[in-house]
Amino acid sequence: MLPLPILLTTLLCAFSSTALTLQHEHAKQLLPRAGSLEQITDFGDNPTNVGMYIYVPNNLSSNPAIIVGIHWCSGTAQAYYTGSPYATYAEQHGFIVIYPDSPYEGGCWDVSSQATLTRDGGGNSNSIANMVKWAVEKYEADEERVFVTGLSSGAMMTNVMAATYPDLFAAGIVYAGVPAGCFLSTADEKNAWNSTCSQGNSITTPEHWAAIAKAMDPGYDGPRPKMQIYHGSQDTTLYPQNYYETCKQWAGVFGYEYDSPEETKKDTPLANWASTVWGEKLTGVLAGGVDHGIQIQGKEDMVWFGFT
Numbered sequence: 377m378l379p380l381p382i383l384l385t386t387l388l389c390a391f392s393s394t395a396l397t398l399q400h401e402h403a404k405q406l407l408p409r410a411g412s413l414e415q416i417t418d419f420g421d422n423p424t425n426v427g428m429y430i431y432v433p434n435n436l437s438s439n440p441a442i443i444v445g446i447h448w449c450s451g452t453a454q455a456y457y458t459g460s461p462y463a464t465y466a467e468q469h470g471f472i473v474i475y476p477d478s479p480y481e482g483g484c485w486d487v488s489s490q491a492t493l494t495r496d497g498g499g500n501s502n503s504i505a506n507m508v509k510w511a512v513e514k515y516e517a518d519e520e521r522v523f524v525t526g527l528s529s530g531a532m533m534t535n536v537m538a539a540t541y542p543d544l545f546a547a548g549i550v551y552a553g554v555p556a557g558c559f560l561s562t563a564d565e566k567n568a569w570n571s572t573c574s575q576g577n578s579i580t581t582p583e584h585w586a587a588i589a590k591a592m593d594p595g596y597d598g599p600r601p602k603m604q605i606y607h608g609s610q611d612t613t614l615y616p617q618n619y620y621e622t623c624k625q626w627a628g629v630f631g632y633e634y635d636s637p638e639e640t641k642k643d644t645p646l647a648n649w650a651s652t653v654w655g656e657k658l659t660g661v662l663a664g665g666v667d668h669g670i671q672i673q674g675k676e677d678m679v680w681f682g683f684t
Contacts, residue, residue: 407514410434413457413475419510424486424566426503427477429453430511431463437470439518442511443681444474444504444545446526446533449484453477456530461674469683471521472511476504478529480567485533487554488561488568492536495593499566500533501540508544523681524601525549528614528668532559535622538601539589545601549677552607552670554578554618555625557588576617585621586628600629602657604680606673608666616662623652623660630657645676 408414408430416428443466447456453475457463462473478485478500485500486492492499512519524545526534531553538548539556558578561568572578590596603626607619627634632654644651648664659680663670678684 408432410436413454413463416507416510420506422503422506423491423498424500424503425479426500426507427453427479428507428510429457429475429477431457431466431473431475432515433463433466433470433472435467435470436472436515439516441469441471441521441681441683442474442508442517442523443471444476444508444522444524444537446476446485446504446524446530446537447478447483448526448528448530449482451478451483451527451530456527460527460672462525462677465674465678465683469678471683472515472517474504474507474511476500476507482567484529484567484569486567487529487532487536487556488559488570489566490564491566493540493557493560493592495540495596497540501536504533504537505541505544508541521546521682523547523549525551525677526553527551527670527672528553532556535589535603535625536592538603539592542593542596542600543598547602547604547681549604549680550606550622551672552611552614552668553605553622554614555585555588555622556592557585558618558621573618574614576615576621579617579621580624582624582628582634584628585625589625589629600657602680603659604676605658605660606663606670607661608663608668608670610665611668611670613668619660619662623654623658626658627654630655632658645673 410432411434491497492501531550535556558573559570639653641651652660
């Protein structure tokens, strides 16, 4: 029989090892199951009660990339999960998809209050940023490959996320949105509609738009996410002028000469669609004859995000 001190030491070591194993197993159990859309109810500070849903692929890469996919007005996280191709591509490329869910009746996003238009200001943008930080930590994700995209109201929020948290994202793709700050409410209302902006009457210079975006994270002078902007030429919900104003904004941010793009390509990526390249960090695509229901270009998105 072992002497009592040695026996106690052996038992303590065994207990500690077992406890660490159980803690590890418990931590794994807390993570959402792979291959289905799962809700996360505790991802940290959530000042506006935004819902978080996540898709973790069965084929998860080590140090995976993350795409944040933000739904449209009247939409939900579930609707964007089923109505966009990102979960399918996640299985091919091993990345994680985060689907935020609007807390408001009607399903739009707050892109109008000072809270959401300010880094760590306690708005929707703050909640979404905390989802990203949670996922990066839990999955040891690649912080250099976090991307954001959205449609309509989700596109507006995509521009806001790129402006308020420029260090968090490597790239963004905007489908039928408006410039960051364009929906600003003079009464500081959350989730307010701005008809002046939606109808394309908020028109200013690239420099002014850039200043609006930069003021959302004042003092930041580091790298910013590259941006790709899609819009339908016949959009009567968010008028096509918003395409031009959004491109102005990011051209101003990146220091490109808006009136002198590097290249314009016809029938790209589809017939009657025209792509304008200002530089490696900004491309705009105006979809000829397309209304507000613009189609997500999944394959092109994978190229912009660097998966293919």
